[in-house]
Amino acid sequence: AQKITQTQPGMFVQEKEAVTLDCTYDTSDPSYGLFWYKQPSSGEMIFLIYQGSYDQQNATEGRYSLNFQKARKSANLVISASQLGDSAMYFCAMRESGANNLFFGTGTRLTVIP
Amino acid sequence: EAGVAQSPRYKIIEKRQSVAFWCNPISGHATLYWYQQILGQGPKLLIQFQNNGVVDDSQLPKDRFSAERLKGVDSTLKIQPAKLEDSAVYLCASSLQTGGLFAEAFFGQGTRLTVV
Numbered sequence: 172a173q174k175i176t177q178t179q180p181g182m183f184v185q186e187k188e189a190v191t192l193d194c195t196y197d198t199s200d201p202s203y204g205l206f207w208y209k210q211p212s213s214g215e216m217i218f219l220i221y222q223g224s225y226d227q228q229n230a231t232e233g234r235y236s237l238n239f240q241k242a243r244k245s246a247n248l249v250i251s252a253s254q255l256g257d258s259a260m261y262f263c264a265m266r267e268s269g270a271n272n273l274f275f276g277t278g279t280r281l282t283v284i285p
Numbered sequence: 286e287a288g289v290a291q292s293p294r295y296k297i298i299e300k301r302q303s304v305a306f307w308c309n310p311i312s313g314h315a316t317l318y319w320y321q322q323i324l325g326q327g328p329k330l331l332i333q334f335q336n337n338g339v340v341d342d343s344q345l346p347k348d349r350f351s352a353e354r355l356k357g358v359d360s361t362l363k364i365q366p367a368k369l370e371d372s373a374v375y376l377c378a379s380s381l382q383t384g385g386l387f388a389e390a391f392f393g394q395g396t397r398l399t400v401v
Contacts, residue, residue: 175327204386214374215288216328216392223386262327266386272341273318273390275327 173197175263175276183282184253191238192248192279194263202268205246207237210260210278219261222246253283287311289393291377297399303365306396310358310379316340317354318390319362320376328376334360367400374398 176195184190196205207219222230222237230237238247250257263276290309298304310317315336320328331350332342336357345352349368354360364371374397378390 202386208392214376214395214397216376216378216390218389218391221387221389264327266388268386272330272333273328275329277325277327 173276174274175265177263177276177279179279180277181280181282183284184250184257186255186283186285187252189249189251190253190281192250192261192263192281194246194248194276196244196246196263196265198244198265198267200267200269204266205237205239206264206266206273207235207246207248208262208264208275209257210262212259216262220248250281255283255285257281258283289377289379289391291375291393291396293396294394295397295399297401298367300369300400301366303363304367304398305361305363306375306377306398308360308362308377308393310360310377311391314379314381314391315357316380316388316390317360318376318378318380319352319360320378322374322376322395324373331362331375364398367398369400372398372400 203224205222208216220232220235234251236249260278262278264273317334319331322328331345332352333340334354337354352362374395376395378392380388380390
């Protein structure tokens, strides 16, 4: 089974609007961390936001927030007030406790329309 | 603070040739990762170092891939001989700590390998 599933290959959003990128995960480990990375066309992966499985509140970092629904095993990224520079690939990833690896999803390509 | 440096940025080789990639992590980062990102997919871990020791190389095709991290700083990843399916972006990343859930990995810009 896939550990991370991103079902939206591509998304479009109007500039200044909010957009939600979906991510579901699969783990039996009670302790895990969830990450979102942005990958612009230049290639590097840029860390955006982190949510721990025991965190009581949803993580927020500026215009980024993570809608964490533990029972549904979902960790959706919400970008508010989209900007043209937000156009990029977005990857959801998970690390389980005791594991070294970050498991990545297949990504969602976000395009912001002026 | 300088980021993770990788070279070359691009490489085109014929199948069965050999190739090497270089990575210089952020100063002071003990953990170094090599990821392979095939077009249309997310990155997949090939190997992880803690200082100059290997922590995880379970996904590394050891018949053709090798990696080393001498003196716990720079690292090289080698492919010999290359196959068509090795065409991908090879990403290097580093982090300060390991063993914790939140160990933010900082990535380089990657090396795009095309095998023809």
